[in-house]
Amino acid sequence: MLERVKRKWYYSVIVSLLVLLIVIPFDWFPGHYTTIMVLIGINTMVTVGLCLLLGYTGQVSLGHAAFYGIGAYFSAVLSKTYHLNPWLAMLIAAIATGAFAYVIGYPIFRLKGNYLAVATLALGVIVYILFGKLAPGGPDGIAGIPNLSIGGFAFDTWFKRYFLVWGFCLVVLLISQNIVNSRSGRALRAIHGSEAAAESIGINVDRFKVKIFVLSCVYASLAGSLLAHSMAHISPSSFDPMVSVIVVVMAVMGGLASIWGAVFGAGIVVMLKHELLLGFGELEIIIYGLILMLVMIFMPEGLFVWLKSSYVKLKELYIRWRLGQIRRGAET
Amino acid sequence: MSESILETRGLSKAFGGLIAVDKVDMAVETGKITAIIGPNGAGKTTLFNLITGVYPASSGDIFFQGKPLKKEHAHTRATLGIARTFQNVLLFGNMTVLENIMTGQHPRSRYGFLESAFRLPKAHREEETISLNAMKYLNLVGLGMHAEQNALSLPLGQQKLLAIARALATEPKLVLLDEPGAGLNILEKRELSDLIHRIRDMGISVILVEHDMPLVMGIAEWVIVLDTGKKIAEGTAAQIQKDPKVIAAYLGEDED
Amino acid sequence: MSADQFVQYFISGLTMGSIYAIVGLGFTIIYAVTRIINFAQGEFVMLGGMLSFYLIKSAGIPLAPALILSVLITVVIGAIMYLLAIRTARHASVVSLIIITIGAAVFFRGIAGEIFPWGVDIVRPPYFTGSQSIAFLGAYVHPQAFWIIGTTVVVMILLHLFLTYTMVGKALKACAISPVSASMVGINPRTMALIAFTLAAALGGISGVVMAPLTLMSYSSGFMLGLKGFVAASIGGFKSPVATVIGGFTLGIVESLAVGIDWGPFTSAYKDVIAMTVLLLILLIRSGRLAEEERMS
Numbered sequence: 001m002l003e004r005v006k007r008k009w010y011y012s013v014i015v016s017l018l019v020l021l022i023v024i025p026f027d028w029f030p031g032h033y034t035t036i037m038v039l040i041g042i043n044t045m046v047t048v049g050l051c052l053l054l055g056y057t058g059q060v061s062l063g064h065a066a067f068y069g070i071g072a073y074f075s076a077v078l079s080k081t082y083h084l085n086p087w088l089a090m091l092i093a094a095i096a097t098g099a100f101a102y103v104i105g106y107p108i109f110r111l112k113g114n115y116l117a118v119a120t121l122a123l124g125v126i127v128y129i130l131f132g133k134l135a136p137g138g139p140d141g142i143a144g145i146p147n148l149s150i151g152g153f154a155f156d157t158w159f160k161r162y163f164l165v166w167g168f169c170l171v172v173l174l175i176s177q178n179i180v181n182s183r184s185g186r187a188l189r190a191i192h193g194s195e196a197a198a199e200s201i202g203i204n205v206d207r208f209k210v211k212i213f214v215l216s217c218v219y220a221s222l223a224g225s226l227l228a229h230s231m232a233h234i235s236p237s238s239f240d241p242m243v244s245v246i247v248v249v250m251a252v253m254g255g256l257a258s259i260w261g262a263v264f265g266a267g268i269v270v271m272l273k274h275e276l277l278l279g280f281g282e283l284e285i286i287i288y289g290l291i292l293m294l295v296m297i298f299m300p301e302g303l304f305v306w307l308k309s310s311y312v313k314l315k316e317l318y319i320r321w322r323l324g325q326i327r328r329g330a331e332t
Numbered sequence: 333m334s335e336s337i338l339e340t341r342g343l344s345k346a347f348g349g350l351i352a353v354d355k356v357d358m359a360v361e362t363g364k365i366t367a368i369i370g371p372n373g374a375g376k377t378t379l380f381n382l383i384t385g386v387y388p389a390s391s392g393d394i395f396f397q398g399k400p401l402k403k404e405h406a407h408t409r410a411t412l413g414i415a416r417t418f419q420n421v422l423l424f425g426n427m428t429v430l431e432n433i434m435t436g437q438h439p440r441s442r443y444g445f446l447e448s449a450f451r452l453p454k455a456h457r458e459e460e461t462i463s464l465n466a467m468k469y470l471n472l473v474g475l476g477m478h479a480e481q482n483a484l485s486l487p488l489g490q491q492k493l494l495a496i497a498r499a500l501a502t503e504p505k506l507v508l509l510d511e512p513g514a515g516l517n518i519l520e521k522r523e524l525s526d527l528i529h530r531i532r533d534m535g536i537s538v539i540l541v542e543h544d545m546p547l548v549m550g551i552a553e554w555v556i557v558l559d560t561g562k563k564i565a566e567g568t569a570a571q572i573q574k575d576p577k578v579i580a581a582y583l584g585e586d587e588d
Numbered sequence: 589m590s591a592d593q594f595v596q597y598f599i600s601g602l603t604m605g606s607i608y609a610i611v612g613l614g615f616t617i618i619y620a621v622t623r624i625i626n627f628a629q630g631e632f633v634m635l636g637g638m639l640s641f642y643l644i645k646s647a648g649i650p651l652a653p654a655l656i657l658s659v660l661i662t663v664v665i666g667a668i669m670y671l672l673a674i675r676t677a678r679h680a681s682v683v684s685l686i687i688i689t690i691g692a693a694v695f696f697r698g699i700a701g702e703i704f705p706w707g708v709d710i711v712r713p714p715y716f717t718g719s720q721s722i723a724f725l726g727a728y729v730h731p732q733a734f735w736i737i738g739t740t741v742v743v744m745i746l747l748h749l750f751l752t753y754t755m756v757g758k759a760l761k762a763c764a765i766s767p768v769s770a771s772m773v774g775i776n777p778r779t780m781a782l783i784a785f786t787l788a789a790a791l792g793g794i795s796g797v798v799m800a801p802l803t804l805m806s807y808s809s810g811f812m813l814g815l816k817g818f819v820a821a822s823i824g825g826f827k828s829p830v831a832t833v834i835g836g837f838t839l840g841i842v843e844s845l846a847v848g849i850d851w852g853p854f855t856s857a858y859k860d861v862i863a864m865t866v867l868l869l870i871l872l873i874r875s876g877r878l879a880e881e882e883r884m885s
Contacts, residue, residue, distance in 0.1 A: 054683070058683060060683055060686055062690070107872050107875070108872070110872070110875035110876070111871055111872075111875050113682040113683070113686075114624075114625040114682060114686065115871050115875070117625070117627075117686045118625065118815075118818060118822075118867070118871065119867075119868055119871050119872075121815070122815065122864040122867045122868050122871075123864075123868065125812075125815065125860065125861075125864050126861050126864045126865065126868075129858075129860055129861050130861070133858070175449040175450070178448050178449050178450070178451055179445060179448050179449055181448075182443070182447075182448030182455060182459070183437075183438065183441055183443055183444070183448060183455075183458070183459070183462065184444055184445050184448050185448065186427070186431060186434060186435040186438070187435065187438060189424060189426050189427055189431075189435075190424050190427075190435045190438075192424075192426055193422075193423070193424030193425055193426050193427065194422040194423075194424065196386065196418065196422060197418065197422040197423070197424065197498075198407075198424075198435075199385075199386075199405075199406040199407050199410070200384060200406065200410055200415070200416050200418070200499075201410055201415065201435060201436050201438055201439065201498060201499070201501075201502050202407050202408075202410035202411045202438050202439030202502055203407055203435075203438050204405070204407045205407065211445060215445065241811065242694075245690060245694060248687060248690070252687060257426065281701065281702060281707065281708070282697070282698040282699075282700075282701030282702045282708070282807070283698065283702060284698070285694050285695075285697060285698035285701075286694075286695055286698030286699060286702060287698075288691070288694050288695075288698075289691045289692065289693070289694035289695025289696070289697075289698055290691070290695060291691070292687050292688065292690060292691025292694065292695075293673050293688050293691035293692060293695065296677060296680065296684045296685075296687045296688045296691065297673065297676050297677040297680070297688065300677075300680060300681070300684050
């Protein structure tokens with residue numbers, strides 16, 4: 001019974017999201033909203049990856065911008081400099097990022113908590129500096145990255161890219177949702193709950209950490225590739241350590257352990273960044289700082305999840321109040 | 333004498349200068365309830381941690397069903413058939429009661445990320461079995477009514493039962509219970525000894541560490557006594573109660 | 589590299605190393621008392637430096653009082669950070685605390701970029717005592733470098749005296765060894781945590797004030813300085829202040845000499861890459877022991 005109710009809720013969310021996604025980019029929105037929606041989709045993909053790692057498995061990464069950037073740079077260099085098909089470039093980028101994540105995953109996940117946080121931060125700094133020094137284009141980055149296209153159909157407008165990006169994003173969301181509610185997902189949550197207990201029931205803690213790290217980095221890589229092929233221009237500054245922090249902000253807003261919350265978190269932050277706070281200078285990061293502190297202090301399960309549970313509580317209060325009213329009515 | 337499911341030879345563990353377990357030789361009979369007792373700091377929990385691979389032994393060997401265990405990781409030992417509970421329970425607080433037990437089925441199922449990501453038929457099939465089995469263990473410990481509750485919302489007594497159910501869900505051959513009776517009331521303790529008997533009757537060997545002497549003497553078919561990391565005696569409950577060395581070890585501290 | 593050059597690089601390494609050492613001390617003190625890695629530690633340094641420039645240039649306060657005031661304001665900010673952000677989240681998990689201190693760091697950075705009249709530009713407060721370099725063992729040393737190294741030495745001595753001979757210092761040490769036993773003898777761990785944050789903010793503020801004239805400062809300088817201080821603390825193993833200071837000097841000198849050697853394309857900008865690589869290597873080499881420590885605690 002309960003299972004069915006849950007599933008119904010789950011599908012209704014997907015359906016309403018789909019409807020919303022198809023309706024949103026049409027005329028009645030001013031032009032650059034479509035661009036913003038594309039950016040929300042791309043950022044959602046990175047955030048979902050971090051949620052799987054941070055929210056579900058309890059492992060911090062403060063270097064996710066690095067993998068986002070590696071995906072973008074691989075895509076850009078392979079498709080522009082080596083004239084590879086952009087799809088192939090994207091695939092190679094994802095494989096390369098995944099392989100890199102796998103290789104560093106085993107040593108880095110021997111660290112826990114604070115030390116893991118610092119190690120991933122350091123990794124992010126190294127990769128960021130190397131983008132500026134070793135990658136083609138240096139600090140200016142790479143321009144003129146070709147669009148993705150299917151046959152003769154090129155994703156050359158924001159309107160077309162919107163469907164491309166949200167297509168990818170929805171697949172990523174669904175895959176992640178499926179994983180969370182599966183044997184592997186339970187293993188990940190078990191690691192978050194207690195590593196000792198997880199080991200005691202046969203979960204290979206190290207391997208699961210590395211696997212989810214690889215998946216999370218592949219998401220970031222795909223998002224980076226989509227960014228490169230959509231914006232046509234990338235530079236190191238799109239992947240600086242602050243970007244890693246912003247991904248954490250999005251995850252925190254969404255509710256760390258909530259797949260659909262990532263859409264909410266990415267949505268709010270991208271709106272703040274590209275719409276509301278445009279031209280307000282450093283006000284943006286002041287707000288990020290406040291969000292990180294306030295959410296973690298007062299609603300450690302994340303803003304979106306907190307709103308959801310507050311709604312349930314309010315509904316309960318209302319029902320109780322209504323019941324009281326009815327009872328009183330019956331008495332008189 | 334019937335064959336032993338678990339055997340240790342000269343098993344030792346030192347933390348820096350402190351020797352927590354000192355050259356313990358023991359054999360645990362298959363299909364029996366064995367209790368390990370001893371005063372506080374005798375090394376009982378450390379011994380459990382060595383058997384389940386939480387940390388490596390400083391020296392000595394462990395054999396499980398005759399096969400050496402020393403090189404196996406903790407998670408492999410669980411897959412081989414050694415399950416355990418913890419003194420501080422360690423339930424997964426981010427899951428429901430049922431999910432906790434379903435997680436226990438981990439070593440008895442196989443499907444991975446790929447099958448779950450795309451909801452392949454294999455995932456469906458296994459998930460069906462997992463939830464059926466989980467319900468079975470849930471009912472075994474009498475928590476069927478609480479399946480959808482958060483695990484940490486249960487009172488301590490039920491949390492401990494849940495931890496046992498989670499361990500059983502790994503379908504072990506040997507289960508190690510670390511102070512299952514601590515914090516339980518008399519009624520719950522009676523249920524617990526009942527449950528331990530049922531586990532034994534399922535063909536699972538049981539080792540328990542326990543401070544509650546009436547509970548131990550009531551159910552244990554073999555008792556091993558540790559003091560300051562060394563095995564000082566073993567025998568049936570009746571033999572142990574008369575052993576002068578055991579009495580001397582316990583005189584050192586207050587009995588509850 | 590000639591001997592003169594070596595001395596030159598060595599001294600500039602020592603200078604930067606002093607900074608890393610003081611920042612690292614801030615990390616060590618907070619970590620020892622509260623088991624929190626304070627990701628905002630570098631921002632204290634930035635605030636110290638930026639405030640000193642503001643007070644001298646915009647408010648027109650004379651040098652010495654401006655420096656002292658800058659440190660004091662930083663200290664107050666550190667205390668407020670503890671009281672508002674850390675203390676209110678007492679039962680938070682390690683991950684939550686990491687995110688909270690990162691939030692604080694980002695917040696301070698944003699505030700610094702927003703409230704100071706020169707916005708996000710790089711600033712240089714005046715030197716304490718002129719800019720006439722002094723010949724020293726065949727190298728030329730900027731007087732501000734002597735101020736930096738001198739201040740570090742004085743701060744270290746004062747800190748040592750404080751921890752060894754005052755009641756509060758001893759209480760801090762006791763709390764670092766075992767918060768439980770410390771609270772049993774009447775030491776309030778929360779008061780100690782407040783003192784640790786205050787002390788760390790003071791250390792950060794002092795280093796920011798003395799370094800800013802030589803190394804320049806901007807609202808975004810805190811991040812890297814914080815990380816370097818963390819490297820110093822982790823070379824020292826987060827244990828004793830002395831080990832942290834040695835860690836700071838080691839990092840400073842390694843960085844400086846690495847820049848001095850001609851690496852072809854791997855030139856001066858790779859300083860940060862080297863520091864981060866050192867950090868990663870140390871963490872990975874120590875990972876076995878770190879895991880063991882965490883299991884014990």
